[in-house]
Amino acid sequence: MKRIAIYPGSFDPVTNGHLDIVERGLKLFDKIIVAIMHNPGKTSLFTIDERIEMLQNSLKKFSNVEIDTFNGLTVEYAKRRKAQGILRGLRALSDFEYEFQMALMNRKLNREVQTIFLMTGFRWIYTSSSIIKEASRFGGNVNGMVPALVQKKLREKFGYTARGTKRKAAKKATSQAAK
Numbered sequence: 556m557k558r559i560a561i562y563p564g565s566f567d568p569v570t571n572g573h574l575d576i577v578e579r580g581l582k583l584f585d586k587i588i589v590a591i592m593h594n595p596g597k598t599s600l601f602t603i604d605e606r607i608e609m610l611q612n613s614l615k616k617f618s619n620v621e622i623d624t625f626n627g628l629t630v631e632y633a634k635r636r637k638a639q640g641i642l643r644g645l646r647a648l649s650d651f652e653y654e655f656q657m658a659l660m661n662r663k664l665n666r667e668v669q670t671i672f673l674m675t676g677f678r679w680i681y682t683s684s685s686i687i688k689e690a691s692r693f694g695g696n697v698n699g700m701v702p703a704l705v706q707k708k709l710r711e712k713f714g715y716t717a718r719g720t721k722r723k724a725a726k727k728a729t730s731q732a733a734k
């Protein structure tokens with residue numbers, strides 16, 4: 556039987572911390588489906604299509620990784636995709652409580668799907684999409700924390716040149732969070 560895990564998240568945008576979890580998850584699973592959750596209640600910087608493009612570009616070397624999107628319950632999606640596992644990453648203690656509640660709720664909803672946590676790679680312990688966005692908004696250099704394409708897209712979104720100087724007419728961010 557092929558072991559499949561879904562790796563759900565916002566990936567707004569994908570960071571090297573996420574990529575590390577996927578790479579290590581592939582040692583446990585035959586296939587990983589990186590699934591972008593549609594969450595209308597959550598404001599995002601990048602559109603779903605932009606997030607798909609960045610994920611596809613960053614994970615193209617893996618033939619056993621698929622990028623997808625879904626609405627609704629993660630366990631229902633996992634069942635539809637015939638996945639046995641939900642992969643999640645844990646950084647600091649602050650992730651733990653939310654992840655713990657979520658894993659217990661998901662188990663209550665479907666006992667067949669197991670949540671698997673991988674501890675973050677030491678290098679990525681302080682890397683989060685939100686902190687990357689905060690730094691990029693003010694022209695901070697996030698080199699080495701995100702893939703090159705993501706760095707480029709962040710610069711475009713916030714109107715910075717490759718040298719970190721502000722462009723005259725900043726490209727308008729596509730969705731609410733950038734305002």
Ligand code: ADP
Pocket residue numbers: 563564565566567570571572573576642643644645646650674675676679680681682683684
């Ligand atoms: P969410 O929107 O639920 O915060 P994200 O899209 O940021 O989710 O991340 C998806 C998953 O990846 C979560 O399990 C999160 O804990 C994990 N993750 C995010 N950044 C890192 C990192 N630097 N190291 C390990 N895991 C991470």
